Amino acid sequence: MAEPVRVLVVDDELGIRLGVTRVLQNFSVRLAEVEGDVTFQLTQAESGEEALEKIAASCPDLLLLDHKLPGLQGLEVLDRLTQQNLDLLIIMITAYATIETAVMATKRGAYDFLAKPFSPDELKATVSKAAKQLILQREARRLAQEKRQVRFQFISVLAHELKAPLAAVEGFLDLLKNRVVEPDTPKYDEILGRSSVRLGGMRKLINDLLDLTRIESGQKSRELALVDVREVARKALETMAPAAVERGITIQLHAEEPVTLHADPGELEIILNNLVSNGVKYNRDAGRVDITLARRDGRIFVVVADTGIGMTQEEVSHLFKEFSRIKNAKTRNILGSGLGLSIVKKLAQLYGGDALVESTPDVGSTFTVTLSDSPPQEGDEGEAAS
Amino acid sequence: MNDRALTVLLVDDNEDFLEQMRLQLEAIGHQVVVAVGQQEFERILPDAHFDIAVVDLMMEHHDSGFVVAYHIKKKNPATPVILVTAVAAETGLVFDAATREERSWVHADVVLDKPVRVEQLEREFKRLIKADAS
Numbered sequence: 001m002a003e004p005v006r007v008l009v010v011d012d013e014l015g016i017r018l019g020v021t022r023v024l025q026n027f028s029v030r031l032a033e034v035e036g037d038v039t040f041q042l043t044q045a046e047s048g049e050e051a052l053e054k055i056a057a058s059c060p061d062l063l064l065l066d067h068k069l070p071g072l073q074g075l076e077v078l079d080r081l082t083q084q085n086l087d088l089l090i091i092m093i094t095a096y097a098t099i100e101t102a103v104m105a106t107k108r109g110a111y112d113f114l115a116k117p118f119s120p121d122e123l124k125a126t127v128s129k130a131a132k133q134l135i136l137q138r139e140a141r142r143l144a145q146e147k148r149q150v151r152f153q154f155i156s157v158l159a160h161e162l163k164a165p166l167a168a169v170e171g172f173l174d175l176l177k178n179r180v181v182e183p184d185t186p187k188y189d190e191i192l193g194r195s196s197v198r199l200g201g202m203r204k205l206i207n208d209l210l211d212l213t214r215i216e217s218g219q220k221s222r223e224l225a226l227v228d229v230r231e232v233a234r235k236a237l238e239t240m241a242p243a244a245v246e247r248g249i250t251i252q253l254h255a256e257e258p259v260t261l262h263a264d265p266g267e268l269e270i271i272l273n274n275l276v277s278n279g280v281k282y283n284r285d286a287g288r289v290d291i292t293l294a295r296r297d298g299r300i301f302v303v304v305a306d307t308g309i310g311m312t313q314e315e316v317s318h319l320f321k322e323f324s325r326i327k328n329a330k331t332r333n334i335l336g337s338g339l340g341l342s343i344v345k346k347l348a349q350l351y352g353g354d355a356l357v358e359s360t361p362d363v364g365s366t367f368t369v370t371l372s373d374s375p376p377q378e379g380d381e382g383e384a385a386s
Numbered sequence: 387m388n389d390r391a392l393t394v395l396l397v398d399d400n401e402d403f404l405e406q407m408r409l410q411l412e413a414i415g416h417q418v419v420v421a422v423g424q425q426e427f428e429r430i431l432p433d434a435h436f437d438i439a440v441v442d443l444m445m446e447h448h449d450s451g452f453v454v455a456y457h458i459k460k461k462n463p464a465t466p467v468i469l470v471t472a473v474a475a476e477t478g479l480v481f482d483a484a485t486r487e488e489r490s491w492v493h494a495d496v497v498l499d500k501p502v503r504v505e506q507l508e509r510e511f512k513r514l515i516k517a518d519a520s
Contacts, residue, residue: 167501168402175406180413187409194402 004041005131010051010077011066011093016116017044020064023120029128033135040127048072052080059086061134062127064114066093067101075105082109087137089130093118157323161205161338165198172198205337211270212322212339215346222264229259229268229300229371233291236272240280248286251276255293261300261371267347274340275304275367281334282365283308298373299353305366311359319357320345344369391415392511395436397454398470399423399445407440410504416511424450431457436465438511440502441494443471455493466514469494470502 009020021042028037043060045051048069055063063081067074078090092105092113102113111133114126172195174180181187230253237251244251261268272291279289287307294301309331311319323338344367345355352372359365394416398404401422408418419436421427423445439458443451455467469483469492483492495514498506 164400168400168406171402171406175409180409194405198402 004039005062005134006041006043006060007062007064007127008043008045008051008054008060009064010045010048010069010074011064012046012069013066014046016066016093017046019120020123023123024127027124027127029124029131031132031135033132033139038131038135040131048074048077051077055081055086055088059088061087061089062130063088063090064093064127065090065110067098067105068095075101075108078105078108078110089134091126091130154322158209161323162202165202165205168198169195201337205339208337208339208343212343212346215267215343215350222267224262224264226260227263227265227268229261229272229293229302230255231258232265232268232272233276233293233302236269236276237291239273240276243277244280244289247280247283249280249283249289250287251280251289251291253291253293255291259293259295259300261351261373263351263371267350271302271344271347271369274344275302275369278340278367279304279306279308281336282306282331287364300371300373302369302371303366305364307364310361310363310365311357312361316357316359320355390512390515391417392437392515393417393419393435394511395419395421395434395439395458397421397424397427397439397445397451398442399450400442403442407502407504407507411507414504414508424454427454428457431461438466438468438514440468440470440507442500443469451494452492459493466496467494468507468510468514469497470500471497472500 007024009017011017011020021044024040024042028039030037043054045054049072051063051065052072054060065074065077069077074092074094078092081088081090089111090109092102092110093116094101094105094113095116102115105113111130112126114123118126172191175191176183176188181191233253233255237253240251276289276291279291283289283306288305289307290303290305292301292303292305294303320341322342341355348355348369348371353370355367355369357365357367394411396404396407396411396418397420398407399422404420404422408420411418419430419434421430421434425446439455441451441454441458443449445451445454447453451469451471455469458465458467482488483494483497496510498510
């Protein structure tokens with residue numbers, strides 16, 4: 001059941017305070033947005049001053065505020081409360097249905113108004129509407145909070161990932177600066193080499209991060225064109241060929257004919273480059289990478305299979321998450337940002353598809369990316385769903 | 387160069403850190419044996435000979451360093467173990483090996499916060515080996 005809605009009734013007439021309390025205490029309303037019934041918990045105040053004190057001590061969710069009060073007037077109370085920017089919905093109670101007061105009150109921040117005299121049903125209807133608004137606000141706040149937390153977590157992991165290569169390069173520079181390692185020795189060159197590799201890894205991480213940010217924010221200006229995926233795959237193959245040759249790895253592309261897709265060529269390149277470079281990086285020496293392209297049921301299948309180190313089920317379950325680099329003895333010397341596959345998956349989903357993997361440790365992994373023929377337009381519901 | 391050359395075991399999953407520490411310790415005259423992570427440590431432990439160990443806390447597991455320290459002390463309770471960790475900076479978790487009670491569950495002689503400088507290690511080496519000899 002949802003938390004009860006806390007209501008404060010402010011009126012100098014005892015009859016109104018008791019009447020409202022009696023009606024609302026036994027009232028509950030069912031809203032589609034929450035499980036169970038919403039109930040109400042009431043407190044009372046007989047003047048504006050008392051109301052402000054009570055609100056300062058513990059802010060209710062809903063305020064039923066009489067306009068005509070001894071001392072501070074309802075509208076003055078309203079003004080003070082709206083200035084405080086409280087998390088509070090205010091319903092003004094106005095005598096004789098003075099529509100001017102009601103309009104002025106809503107202009108100045110009241111959520112709704114009730115005209116005296118009102119029936120229990122009118123009270124219930126007005127309060128139900130406000131309760132619904134409250135629940136929606138709470139839900140929106142909860143989602144925003146969750147989003148902030150995910151964001152925060154992402155940033156702290158990112159900071160950690162960026163600090164690691166910095167610390168490494170700093171350490172290496174210190175070795176050189178303090179002449180722990182002398183120039184013109186093989187060790188000196190090795191240290192320079194290792195520093196470059198770490199900086200290269202950092203650059204890759206930053207580039208991947210920028211890709212990810214553009215994809216997520218939808219700001220990457222997409223240029224849709226009819227693209228031959230086979231050509232993109234061929235380019236990815238050529239890019240990775242030197243690294244593959246060095247370790248005796250064979251890369252083969254299997255596609256009988258052009259496989260065309262309406263897509264952003266840059267995005268397809270990111271997908272293919274990531275998959276093929278992973279296939280080479282996580283392979284054994286003299287292994288194979290097979291790229292197979294096929295069109296079936298209006299969808300395109302990009303399948304990249306390697307004969308590499310593979311993964312356990314447990315490792316697979318983390319694979320597509322951000323910064324989920326698998327750390328074990330086998331991946332120790334392989335550089336990666338931990339973002340590549342999460343980018344691939346996000347892009348695939350942008351094309352109404354998905355990225356999946358099947359893997360056996362020490363046998364190999366097969367990545368399958370499906371892409372739908374017509375990519376959704378920019379600013380579609382993909383943004384709302386995230 | 388060093389009046390008391392030691393064989394130091396370094397256990398860390400960060401290979402850059404290992405290499406940097408190794409070069410610096412060798413530069414001041416020590417011999418160094420390295421193990422990349424807990425798994426490799428467990429593999430080399432039976433045949434490894436060392437006078438003192440410098441062990442990272444968080445490796446494959448969050449508590450890898452504790453396990454490594456436990457194994458070292460089990461093999462030879464007299465071998466000093468220095469635990470190095472960034473855990474305080476990363477998690478706010480604070481622990482020490484300053485008292486006998488703490489050392490009874492943290493099987494280490496001293497806990498140092500990362501980043502650790504070689505001078506700091508050298509100072510601890512001298513202190514721990516002297517304490518050991520007396």
